[in-house]
Amino acid sequence: MTAIREIDPAGDFLVCEAGCVLEDVQNAADEVGRLFPLSLGAQGSCRIGGNISTNAGGVNVLRYGMMRDLVLGLEVVLPDGRIWNGLRSLKKDNTGYDLKQLFIGGEGTLGIVTAASLKLVARPAEKVTLWLGVASPAVAVELYTLFRTRLGELISSFELIAGLGVDAAVEHLPGVRAPIEGSHDWHLLIELAWSFDEGLLERAEAVIEEAFEREMIADGTIAQSGDQAANMWRIREGQSEATRNIGNIVRSDVSVRTSDIPDLVDAVDRFVRSEAGDVRILPFGHVGDGNLHFNFLLPFDNDSPERHKLLLNRLYDELDRRGGSISAEHGIGRMKQAAMMSRKSEVELDLMRRLKAAIDPDNIMNPGVILPAD
Numbered sequence: 001m002t003a004i005r006e007i008d009p010a011g012d013f014l015v016c017e018a019g020c021v022l023e024d025v026q027n028a029a030d031e032v033g034r035l036f037p038l039s040l041g042a043q044g045s046c047r048i049g050g051n052i053s054t055n056a057g058g059v060n061v062l063r064y065g066m067m068r069d070l071v072l073g074l075e076v077v078l079p080d081g082r083i084w085n086g087l088r089s090l091k092k093d094n095t096g097y098d099l100k101q102l103f104i105g106g107e108g109t110l111g112i113v114t115a116a117s118l119k120l121v122a123r124p125a126e127k128v129t130l131w132l133g134v135a136s137p138a139v140a141v142e143l144y145t146l147f148r149t150r151l152g153e154l155i156s157s158f159e160l161i162a163g164l165g166v167d168a169a170v171e172h173l174p175g176v177r178a179p180i181e182g183s184h185d186w187h188l189l190i191e192l193a194w195s196f197d198e199g200l201l202e203r204a205e206a207v208i209e210e211a212f213e214r215e216m217i218a219d220g221t222i223a224q225s226g227d228q229a230a231n232m233w234r235i236r237e238g239q240s241e242a243t244r245n246i247g248n249i250v251r252s253d254v255s256v257r258t259s260d261i262p263d264l265v266d267a268v269d270r271f272v273r274s275e276a277g278d279v280r281i282l283p284f285g286h287v288g289d290g291n292l293h294f295n296f297l298l299p300f301d302n303d304s305p306e307r308h309k310l311l312l313n314r315l316y317d318e319l320d321r322r323g324g325s326i327s328a329e330h331g332i333g334r335m336k337q338a339a340m341m342s343r344k345s346e347v348e349l350d351l352m353r354r355l356k357a358a359i360d361p362d363n364i365m366n367p368g369v370i371l372p373a374d
C-alpha cells in the first residue's frame with residue numbers, strides 16, 4: 001500500500017497508494033520538477049490515507065488549499081466489500097455527484113481509502129522567508145492585507161505566533177535561535193515563493209520597507225540561508241513541543257473570518273483575565289486562513305478537567321458569536337462530537353445521518369466517530 005503507481009508532470013498529477021508517507025509523495029513530486037504542496041509538522045510519518053480522511057490543512061493552505069483541493073480521484077473499499085474505482089486524474093469532470101468529497105474528511109466512517117490521484121503544482125524556484133515582530137493581531141491582519149495587495153498569490157504561508165510561544169521555543173528547543181532581537185508580543189512568519197529564479201527578494205524588501213514606513217512593524221528580518229529559514233520554521237512547528245515546558249496546555253483548532261481574528265483574540269484574552277487570572281492565551285496559526293490553534297497555558301499546579309471545559313466552552317461561545325468553526329483542520333473524532341452536535345442544524349445532522357446509513361448501514365466503519373454510534 002505504499003507504491004506510487006503513476007506520476008505525470010504534464011498532467012500535473014500523481015497516483016499513489018494510501019499507505020504512502022506524505023514526505024515520500026513530496027519527494028516523488030520533487031524528482032519530476034513538481035511540488036505536492038500539502039505540508040505539515042507530521043509529514044515524516046503521516047500517510048496519504050490519513051491526510052485524505054482528516055482533510056489535512058497545514059502551512060500552505062492559503063495558496064494551495066486543504067487536502068480536499070489536492071485530490072483528483074480516489075479508490076475506496078466500501079463497507080459492503082465492493083471497491084469503488086473513482087481514481088480519475090481529470091481536472092474537469094462534471095458527471096453527477098462528486099462522490100470523492102464524501103470520503104475526504106470522512107474520518108474513515110464511510111470506507112477505506114486505498115489509493116488517490118493527487119494534484120501537483122509548479123515547483124517554486126525562488127523562496128523568501130521573513131520574520132516580523134508586531135504589536136498585535138490587528139497589525140498582523142493589516143500586514144496580511146498589505147502583503148496580499150502587493151504580492152497576491154505569491155504568499156505561501158502567513159503564520160502568527162504569540163511572543164510567549166516564541167520565547168518558549170528559543171528557551172526549550174535545542175539549537176533554536178531568536179530570529180530577531182528584543183521582546184515582541186506577536187510574531188509573523190511569512191513565506192513567499194514563485195517560479196522565477198530571482199526578483200522576489202527585492203519585491204519582498206519593498207513591501208517590508210513600506211510596512212516600516214507605515215510603522216506597522218517593530219523589527220523584522222529576511223532569512224539569508226536555508227539554515228536561517230529552517231530555524232524560523234522550527235519555532236513555528238515546535239510550538240506544541242516547546243510550550244509544554246512552561247505549563248499545561250489546553251489545545252484547540254478554530255477558525256473565523258480573517259478580519260475577525262483580532263476581535264476574537266481580544267475577547268478571549270478579556271475573559272481569561274477576568275475569570276481565570278493565572279491562565280495565559282497562547283494562540284498560533286494560519287492568519288490568512290482565519291485558522292488559529294487557540295491554546296491556553298495553565299499553571300502546572302492549578303489544572304483540572306473543569307478548567308479545560310470552561311476555557312473551551314467560553315472560546316466556542318466567542319466563535320458562535322462570529323460564525324466561526326470549532327474544528328478548522330483537525331476534524332471531529334469523538335472528542336468534539338458533542339460540541340459539533342449542539343451547533344449543527346437538525347437539517348444538517350439529518351443529512352449526515354442519512355449519508356452514513358446509506359453507505360454504512362451496519363455502522364462498521366469507525367462507529368462513534370463524527371456521529372454518535374447509536
Ligand SMILES: Cc1cc2nc3c(=O)[nH]c(=O)nc-3n(C[C@H](O)[C@H](O)[C@H](O)COP(=O)(O)OP(=O)(O)OC[C@H]3O[C@@H](n4cnc5c(N)ncnc54)[C@H](O)[C@@H]3O)c2cc1C
Pocket residue numbers: 018039040041042045046047048049050051052053054055056057058059107108109111112113114329330366369
Ligand atoms: C506534529 C503534528 C503536526 C500536525 N500539523 C497539522 C497541521 O498543521 N494541519 C493539519 O491539518 N493537521 C496537522 N496534524 C494532524 C495531521 O493532519 C494528521 O495527523 C494526519 O493528516 C493524519 O494522518 P495519519 O497517517 O497520522 O492518520 P491516522 O492518525 O492514522 O488516522 C486519522 C484518521 O483517518 C482515518 N484513516 C486513516 N487512514 C485511512 C484510510 N486509508 N482510509 C480511511 N480512513 C483512514 C483513521 O481511522 C482516523 O480516523 C499534525 C499532527 C502532528 C502529529
